[in-house]
Amino acid sequence: MGKESKCIIDARNIVKIYQNGAEELKVLDDVSVKVMKNDFIAILGPSGSGKSTLMNVLGCLDLPTSGQYFLDGIDILTAKEDQLAEIRNKKIGFVFQKFNLLPRLNAVQNVMLPLLYRGVEEEEAVRIAKEKLKMLGLGDRLNHRPNELSGGQQQRVAIARAIVGNPPLILADEPTGNLDSKSSMEAIKIFKELNQARNTIVLITHDTEVAEQMKRVVYIKDGRLFQN
């Protein structure tokens, strides 16, 4: 028990096949990966190697064609859709390359959404959202909408949204892909601080320089994972 509970991601022999008419495309080919709590791991691979597909499987946004996946001990392949929605909301904070903020909502409103989904009172949600935004240096941007913020600031709002509910796992898919080098460095610094604060982080990237700053790197090529 004790040993098992330290493992947050336990994916075994994951295969994902996309059907394109008569053609089959094997995008994930027998991928096995374990991530321990408080790990900080990069999944590094070129464009088209299957990174986002793997992130979608690890994030319970998509199911694999075959294999086994245990997230925090929960068997994801046999879970029902409402369970999966709860797991996504409570166990995972997502960060995307294109930030995926809602354009009509300001920073506070974007960040508080995951809390509202899980039934936190609005006043409390606003308080926590502001606290996280201030922590990420956005105290003077609370009421700004995404198009009134720089890319780096938008990504910090997205990171605040990802961590607002204290999920045990943060999944980031090319979080620096749309950022200039200074904003990239700032975002990586934030991930490092979150990891020091005991967050588990899986960061997907095609950028070797970004990956080298994580604690551990695994490589993906043509849907196959290589670990050293």
Ligand SMILES: Nc1ncnc2c1ncn2[C@@H]1O[C@H](COP(=O)(O)OP(=O)(O)O)[C@@H](O)[C@H]1O
């Ligand atoms: N929904 C889909 N249907 C068919 N093929 C897909 C789908 N999603 C991704 N692919 C293909 O799977 C491969 C891997 O894609 P992806 O996981 O997005 O790679 P990466 O994120 O590493 O760039 C690509 O060849 C892509 O075209």
Ligand SMILES: [Mg+2]
């Ligand atoms: Mg991708």
